[in-house]
Structures are given as C-alpha cells and as structure tokens.
Amino acid sequence: MKILFIAPYIGAVYGGTSKMVTNLLEGIGSLGVTIDLVTTNANGSNTLDVPLNEWITEKYYRVQYFSCWHRDDFIISLSLINWLFKNVNNYEIVHSQTVFAPTISITHSICKYFHIPYIVTPHGMLEPWALSYKAWKKRIYYNLFENTTIQNSSAIQAMSSFELKNINSLQFQNTVLVPNGIHRQEFETLSNPEIFYQQFPETRGKTLILFLGRIDPKKGLDLLAPAFAKVYNQFPHAHLVVAGPDNIGFMDKAQNYFLQAGCLDAVTFTGMVSGTLKYAALAAANLYVAPSYSEGFSISILEGMASGLPCIITNGCNFPEAAKAEAAHVVEIDVNAIANALIECLSNPQQAREMGDRAREFIFQNYTWDHAAHKLIQVYQTVIDREPLPEFLA
Template identity: 30%
Template sequence: MTRILRFIQSSDPRGGGPIEGARRFAQTWNELGHTQDILTLEPHDAPILPDYPGDIFHLGQPYGRGPLARYRYSKKVVPWLRENASKYDAIIVSGIWRYQAVAARRALKNSNIPYFVFPHGMLDPWFNKDKPYKVPFKKLSWLLVEGPLLNSAKAVFFTSEEEMRQAKNIFKPYHVNGMVVNYGAPDLVGDKISQAQIFRKMVPELDGAPYLLYLSRIHPKKGCDLAIAAFASIASKRPDLWLVMAGPDKLGMIPKLRAQATALGIMDRVLFPGMLEGDAKMGAFREAEAFVLPSHQENFGIAVAEALAAGTPVLISDKVNIWREIEADGAGIVGPDTVSGTTAVFQSYAALSESERAEMRDRARKTFKSRFDVDNAARSLMAILQDRS
C-alpha cells in the first residue's frame, strides 16, 4: 500500500478542477489498495467531503478579509507537516501562490520525503496579463518560495503539453523537472434515463427541449458572457434550443449575465440552475446537445472530460489546454476566446446536420476512453509516484 498526502488550499467541491481531480484519483487509488489523505488551509470546522476514502485535515484559520487571511496563512501547518510527513510515501502539493507553497517549502526542504507539485495552470501567462499589478509580487514570491519549491520537487506535473509549454520561463530562474501526466474524469455510472429525469425536474422550463450546457463556476475567467453572446447569434436559427448556465456564483455575476441575455432578447431561453451535483449533473451532461466552455484560461478542464464521457461534443476556446486533442479527434469545435471566435464556434455547430452531430458524439466518447478516463490516469500517476519515491 502506498500512502499519499495531498496538500491543497481547499477541499470545497465548488473550487472546481483541482479538488475534483484529487478526490477522483483517491477513489481509484483506494480501490487499488492505496490511500490519499488531504491537508487543507480551511478552518477546522469546514465541511468534510462526503464519502471521501481517506482522512481530511483542516488546519487553516477562519476566513477573513485581511491579507494573511486571503493568503490562507496558518501557523499550524508547518509543525504538522514536520511531524506527520514521514507517515507518507509521497506528498503532492496542489497549487501555488498561496500559503501551501510557503508551508511545503519550509517543512519539506530538509526532509527525505519525496514531494511533487501540480501547478494546476497557475503558471499560465494569462494571469499576468489579467492582473499585471500582481506580477512584481509574484516575481518576488517566485524567488523566495515557488521557484525553490518547484525546482527541488521530484517532478512538477502538468496535465497537457500546452500547459507545460506555457509555463516555461514565465518566472526565472526556471529549472523545473516538468512532465506531462495523464488526467481526466471518471466514466459515467448510473441509469441514464433516471438521471435525465432528475435533471429535467430541476429545470422544468426546458419541457424536454434540447439545450447547450455550460457547467462550471460562474466566473469572468470562464467566458460566460461569450457563451451568451454566441448563443444569441444562433437563437433564431435554432428556435428550439436553450442555453443552460449551471454552476456556483461566488462573485454574484448572474444578475449581470441575466441583463446581457435580456438585452439580446434571449433571456426566455437561458437558465441558471446553480451548482449541479450527483445524478442531476450526470443527467445534464447526458442530455445536452453540446457542452460549452469559451474560457480565457483553463489548465485542463475536468468538466470537458466529463462531457466527453457522456459522449457530448464540446464547444471550447483555444485557451482550454486540451484543445489540440479535441480538435485532432474531431470531438468538438475550437475557436478563439473572443466574441467573434465563440460565435463562429456556435455557428459552426448549428450548421451541422443531425448525422454530423451524431458522428461527433461518437468521436467525443472515443476521445474520453482513449485519453481522459481517470481510472487510467490514476493508475499511471501512481506508477510514477512509486517509481520516483
């Protein structure tokens, strides 16, 4: 049995891909006789992931508005790591630019415990362009924390060739032992008909109508406004088609998106059902005509892989780092993360015949099985961890 510790900022499933990937890998590893515990920077009374097959340790401070609270500083973490790291065969640090990087660097730099780092797209140059005022602080942090942490890791894991390519030399010195590892989502389980019924009951307005599905955080990075603008461009050509925008809205963006849809005359065909989980989520993926994600930056896109598992074609931007694989396999349509680029993607999809859409669904499913099945990815990553630990 191999014991892994995953050090991640939060285990809240609303956080998206990193924790979703961690929990899915843990499930597969558990079935193979291995364990993965989780260490977070959440407060001690934070909710525990239901049915997680390992221990979860919350050692963070209460949430607050101050700089240390936002950085998720906790004086408990470094002593805990120094005391408990030897209980594990390897440690995976998920994410950078928060206190988990500082704590991992301080606690592990003189230890014999092998550690690995998932940047999870946080070295993408888009972030420097989006918030240039943070760049000087990041350069200093790289010199003191992230650079030494990554440069001393047994390996730094990237989830696509595109992510690894973009990360090079964004910050210097850069002497990272990077490698691309398989990543993905679990195959769909459960009854397709009952899952579809559960989802449809949550959105009775659809009344059986076809729809395009956005399922991710409601966040400026995700291009939600682009999806609405592009949908407006095909609404008259497909009067039967709806747009479902599902996901948690921590930033309160939905009123603005509703106003945009109203101004474009499509609000009566755009739904915001909130975060979908379990059978409702599976039903949404299975029933959708296509999945849409015109993101401005996407390290991997767990939801893209989940859609492919359902045999649902994906309409994505070329800032989703697995876009080359999608385009090569014909499992969806790709375009720039602009209004015109997203509109062109939607219009290309709307122009497909029924038989062409059916063929794309078949290719989507094949792409999932050959590239993005999390069971295969978890086995592959465990072999790497065992080989390098």
C-alpha cells in the same frame, strides 16, 4: 509507498480542482498505495460542516480537515501548518495542489527543511491568462515565493500538452504530463434527463446548450453571451443552461452580460449542480460549450465528451488532442468563432451526433482516472528512488 496530498480546499464550490483531487486520491488508493489528504474546511464564503483535526476514513484514502481564515480562495491555516511540522516526516513524498496559495508555499518550505520530496500540480495557475489576471499581485508573490519553491520541487504535473509547454517556457525543467480523467463507469449508462427537467421546467422541450463550470472571469461568459445571442436569433428554441457555483461573487456581472446581449430570457442559471442532477443535466443537453480564456485541463469538458455531447471548446481549454481526433470543435477565443461552431452543430445535427460519439469513445480510451493513477504512481516511485523522471511523461 506512503503519499501525502495537501490542498488548500476541496469544497465543491471550487469546481474542478476539488473534484480532481478527490478522484485522483480514489484512483491511487485503489491501487494499494497508502495515501492521506490534509486540507481546510474552506468552502467559498462558508465553511464545510466536517470534523476538524481528526482522520476521516474514505474508501481508498484518509482525509483530515483543519480550520482556516479565508476570503474567496485566499486561505491560511496555522493549524494545518503546525500539523505538517509534526507529521510530514511520516511520508515518503508530498503532492501539493495549486499554486499562489500561502499554505502551499509554506508546505513546500517545510518539505525542503525536512528533506521530503514534493510534487507540484498548478491546476492551470501558471497559464499565461492566469498569470496576467491580477498580474501585479501575482508577479510579486511569484518572485518572492513561487519561483524558488517550484524550482526545488521533484516534479511539476502538467495536465495538458499546452500546459506542459507553458510551464517549460517559465524555465521549469522537471515536468511530467499526467492528464485528468473520468470514471468510465459513471458514463457507460446515461442518466434520466427527467430529473433535470423537473427541477428546471423552463428547459423542457428546448434545444439545450450546457455550460458547466464556475461563474468566474476566466470562463469566458462575456464571450458566450453575445455568441449565444447570435445563436438564439437563428434558433429560437435554443436555451442556454449555465450550471456552476459562484464562489467569488461574479454572478451579477455574468447575468448582466446576457442582459446586455438581449438573451437573458433564454438562459437558466442553475447554481452548482452535482451528483444525480449533474448527470441529468448532461443527459438533457444537446450541446456542450466551454468558452474559457484559460484552463489547466477541464474535468467538465471530459464529462461532456464522455456523455456523447458535441462539444465546442476554445483553444484556451488546452485540448488540441480533441481537435486532432475530430472529437470536438476547438475554436479561437472569439465571439464569432464560438457562435459559428454552435450554429454549425445546430444546423447539422447528424454530423454533431457523430462527433459526440467519437468524443465518448476518445475519452473512454484515453482519459480515465485509472490511467492517471498508474502514471502518477510511476512518477512517485521514480522520485522516491531518486531516478530521472520517465521520458514518456515529459
């Protein structure tokens, strides 16, 4: 089996999508499948400092970067498209990452031309909120390009049961459910929070509420600001950590939300955190919050739960299973609902810790990259053999 992944970007500033792609590659490659990735050197307003037009060998896969023209997450790479024309026939299946991306739309057309089956992972971009954001542009693009090329795919990977339902509501039938995961070994031993305190000393001795995600309109920071202001009024030792990259220039607006809510002095914006510093932030935190309007299936939520944190997430995060398992507070997309759940956790610390313990075990048992890799390999083999998609994945 020889698989080609294609993503318009894997720069860290693009958040969970990039992490999911590389983690899946590692998981699939570790099971003995030959897997390559082609992508661009886009990285927000900058570019990655990587060799171009040559294979770079990672532990379980190869990656090749191509130059591109890009503005924010709108990316076009003529050199990558040219490479696909010459090389796509060397693969049994192509797995594309995200939609509403010109390079990906062209990839699907190339696959159809050469009769190479392809699988599409939308990464939440077909969710109702995502479709309504900049709706008129997306409607035109969707009708001209996306609808037909997605219909022609061999499978569409949804990452949550809600996303599966929403994709099916768009009259797509060839869907499979393969959730994201975490590497269990990264969370079996928690990191030293001192690393985080040293870099952000204003957080030492505080009750920390952690937001871990991109600074982006869909992440619900406009809801979190007034919600946290209510919390801060009752718990003056509470401190909010907003950890994540700003790759679309949204930071000033986000900070203004907290300024207007009167709680900016109790908020630390760290910028992007990764590696040791990210794990230290998770270890230092007392609570995790994800006030999103829309998600595909958030890796950072899985990381918060795997760290044993009591988590407050909205139903826009598409994780009803967490509520069913009593492993997280899943609330409405509403300021008061978010504030009340945070206040409940802070008012009942023992109960909150018990929920965090349940969350940790729930993630370890159900949401790892090993699980995801095994499921996707079964999907690949089914597509290659031209058989019906596995029923238990639909």
